[in-house]
Amino acid sequence: MLIGAVADDITGATDLCLMLSRAGLRTVQRIGVPLPDTDFGDADAVVVALKSRSIPAPDAVAMSCNAAKALLAAGAEQLLFKYCSTFDSTDEGNIGPVAESLMALTGTDFTIACPSFPAARRTVYKGHLFVGDQLLSDSPLKDHPLNPMTDANLVRVLGRQTSLKVGLVDIGTVAQGTQAVRDAFAAEKAAGRPIAVVDTLRDDDLRTIGAACADMRLVTGGSGIALGLAENFVRAGRVSSRPADARMRAPSGRAVILAGSCSVATRGQIAAARAAGMATIELDIEAITEGTQTAAGIADWALSQDADAPILISSSADPETLADIQNALGRHQSGALVETTLADVARRLRDKGFTRFLIAGGETSGAVVAALDVVMLDIGPEIDPGVPWTRSIDGPDLALALKSGNFGTEDFFLKAWTLLQGETDHV
Structure with missing residues (x-):
């Protein structure tokens, strides 16, 4: 090494x-x-x-x-x-x-x-x-x-x-x-x-x-x-340069975006996905706290959507709304609630045939990947600077894009899927 x-x-x-x-x-x-x-x-x-x-x-x-x-x-x-x-x-x-x-x-x-x-x-x-x-x-x-x-x-x-x-x-x-x-x-x-x-x-x-x-x-x-x-x-001649992959083979299955970041970049990406007609549901922190919105309910909504198109599950709030939530619940408590909810949703969707996950936010990505039982990843093509597709090496066979909240162009949630190909597709 x-x-x-x-x-x-x-x-x-x-x-x-x-x-x-x-x-x-x-x-x-x-x-x-x-x-x-x-x-x-x-x-x-x-x-x-x-x-x-x-x-x-x-x-x-x-x-x-x-x-x-x-x-x-x-x-x-x-x-x-x-x-x-x-x-x-x-x-x-x-x-x-x-x-x-x-x-x-x-x-x-x-x-x-x-x-x-x-x-x-x-x-x-x-x-x-x-x-x-x-x-x-x-x-x-x-x-x-x-x-x-x-x-x-x-x-x-x-x-x-x-x-x-x-x-x-x-x-x-x-x-x-x-x-x-x-x-x-x-x-x-x-x-x-x-x-x-x-x-x-x-x-x-x-x-x-x-x-x-x-x-x-x-x-x-x-x-x-x-x-x-x-x-x-x-x-030093210890390794040789090699061309970057243009596309990545991905397991067949459904696709979902889990956006837990509240960054300006992620909020812009959510807005662009909505404007393009992507099916979207927002986490309501107050409803989750009261038990009227649950991970099971969100997963059921996801399963009811068009199976051939990516869907978006978002918890991203503007700074004023986020400040109100944090004042009510505490900074770390509110963040943990979002992470655990999205992680629970991800686990349920994996068990129902979702294999392609795009996750926005560092803390969210950590919680979701742990919930998906992924231990090691192979690196695929770059979507935007700093963000590649990856594929799990062991555990469940999944394609994952793990995006820092501040990274990516406005159309990131739309263009990322074009870099994936099915197992039987020609390159």
Whole structure:
């Protein structure tokens, strides 16, 4: 195994798998902490998908370190801690505590923090994270239901999460090339700053940074950093580049979208699907609490719809409605209610012949995949930057697209299905 990665949510893990697979590495995704003696076959890269982004920091640390130990025991040459390109976290963690613990586990005395993903318009300039043309703190992420991001200065944000001092390697240094970045890393380490945020504006910057990290035991960042890390092994002749799949064979069966994210992007995708005539039902949190809307009832509605067309089950609310729900039930309680309901619906639909699932939202994806008894995934074609189709390797035979709430174009829910083909279809 060349790269072993620990990802703090399932959609981010899938995004990372896509980056590694596209670079030529044989990549699989493992759901949940693997046992210490897990056999990953001949995979060049293994990405362990955890649900650790929004849990208490000590639990996230324990879960992440156990996953890392399994990857290292399987021979991983380089460890990557993957988190969201928008650095979703609070002042208590979990990025800082997990990174610091993994540094101790691997004996690493210097690492980087590089969440940038320019293809999805997440960039870092002078240590400040931008979402498109907006500072993170001015973007819709300031209203994130679990981890509202109100400070764009990542040096400051990460500094509040860890006991270690945090430095910065700015874009002027990155523009000078790989050796300049390596020299900057050495200078930050010598100055007593064992973690450095690294500016990134373009994919070429990620390649430069990745090359500078070739000998680094532990790297932390978003999926974008994998672009440079994977290319190190390609240059060394350890793997060969291969063309990306244009379509993926999928098991025959019905199709459903389960949208639990309340992001601006997901709400736009829901609106586009409705406008195109897709059959849609919304979760009513108050009705679920009162027991007048149930998972069984939602599943019965789904089964009554046209079997030849995808259907949409949505819990996505606008910020004002979401705030009212959270005030009434609590932030984590309301989110858990949505996740458990959609997970229960997914299980019921799987048992009734649904085999193609498109899931929007990191927390929702984690809950649904667990309910579907999926443990390992093979990576298929890219729908939009950061979002591929996948197919389960063991357990029930399912096609899954796991989308971060903020990812994807407006027509994502409509176009995704064109990349699937039946088992007997010609390519």
